[in-house]
Amino acid sequence: GACRVSISMTEIRAGFTAIKTNIQSRDPIRTLSILSHPHSLHKVKSSDRCCITYQLFTFYVDKVFKHCRTEDSFVNRKISSIANSFLSTRRKLGQCREQNNCLCGEESTEKFKQILANYEGLNVTSAAMKSLGELDILLDWMEKSR
């Protein structure tokens, strides 16, 4: 069955937009991406979307946000807002998973492995900051595939 979850995209998007330039300026590496290369999220099959979304929200909650603390109080507050929104959204996605509506196919498992490999290829702070700077790649993909 489908996994219908209401996500406060507008709030997450607003939080990210407020710090996008600041966060992306902390990522000097132009030639690597965590989410979009070599495989693009836009190539994920619709049946795998729920699973990839759940895995990515877990990835951000477990691995990314905690390593993104900055010296800028405004940026830290926005990161907290996004992190807590991710946490409440992941909980809803988790409920979908429990009802078996969020199955992981081979493709999404492979795709997520690639993302983790990209992430582990950098030191943790660079990887976390790069991942945070790529949040709009995730949001664009989620909105397009709604």
Add this chain to the structure above:
Amino acid sequence: VLGGAALLPAPQSISILSTNMKHFLTWSPVIVQGATVRYSVEFQGEYEREYANGSWIPISECSLTTATVCNLTEDISATVAYKLRVRAELGATRSQWGTTKGFFNRAMTSLTPPLLRAVADGHHLLVELADMGPSFQFWVLYWRKGQESRVQQKVVKEVSSVVHLDTMEAGAEYCVKAQTHVEAINRSSSFSPTQCVRAQGDTS
């Protein structure tokens, strides 16, 4: 004035006032004769508790403030459980933190009915709604008086002065009421009082 190591008492009566998705922390002032006590506020979301070693995040607008109220709206921007704390500061002396009892979740905000004005302009039924911020939608119900079983609904997501609802039959009376809906917490207010207006012309 406080001498040397004398302790500054922590703020008391700490509470959160939350109406229509606007959230404020308030507390009682700490009185020290002849001195201006300042306060600093910090918040902690569920994420900070569960994944960031219980860290606290300062709210710069409420750091070293003399006010005894702090606007939390920009920071309480996820539907999870938050904790808030505030301490008093006088020069280098700082009180213990006073922390909210229990948690605050914005889903607990109280929602008031929208301010609404129904307008008849010729054969057209319109409604004026007071803007309540980006979190709010308006669920507007309208019907022809006497035909209460045939209620129609319009969802107004963006308030821009006069919103067109529908056309009315000549001379007929139409009634309107509305409630707010906040998608982020999936809750609605109670309905506004009903207002009725009459279309131009003679009833057929």
Add this chain to the structure above:
Amino acid sequence: SGELYCSLPNPRNVRFESINMKNVLHWSAPEGTGVGVVYKVKYAVYGVGKWIRKPECRNINRTWCDLSSETSDYEEQYYASVKAFLNGTCSDWMETTRFNPLTDTKIDPPMVSVSSTDRSISIILTAPEKWKRSPEEESISLLQVYPGLQYNVSVLNKKTKKRWFFSISNNTLVVPWLEPGTTYCVSAQIHVTTPVLDSGFSKEHCITTLKDK
């Protein structure tokens, strides 16, 4: 290429200016440099390993370069960079911030066409098209790019000076039961909820309903 020692001041305010995904790189000349400065431009797809020179913008003296063709895939993000040359010396490469065509473009207002009968007006709205390389290329409406696209329509009764607002998802609106022989002025705006993108309102299209038969 063996670059010279670069002591020239840098180009300033290097940024993309984008309307309907026509993505043009703009910059300001280096401080204090007069005539004779020329520029080179390169761009990179974020996450892909190399910078690519733009031949049509090599040794140009203007301060813009159209990179629409190179940045037309809006599922990618991009950087661009400019370097200045004058009298045998040069500046550093100066980069844009990361450019996301989907969220960083501006949208033109919709086209509005209005017709009327004696007691109603019909409004047809057309969303602008995404930039395309040539007229022969297949047109893509911004409606396809932004599925959540809506129209806000304003209808002003010139006699009573009353303005009404409509918010619609499809592109046609009929407003019946109007006053005969009355002028109504219509303008419309595009509204995308997420990412938040609003066009301006179109210029007003006024039409007078026919006089009562």
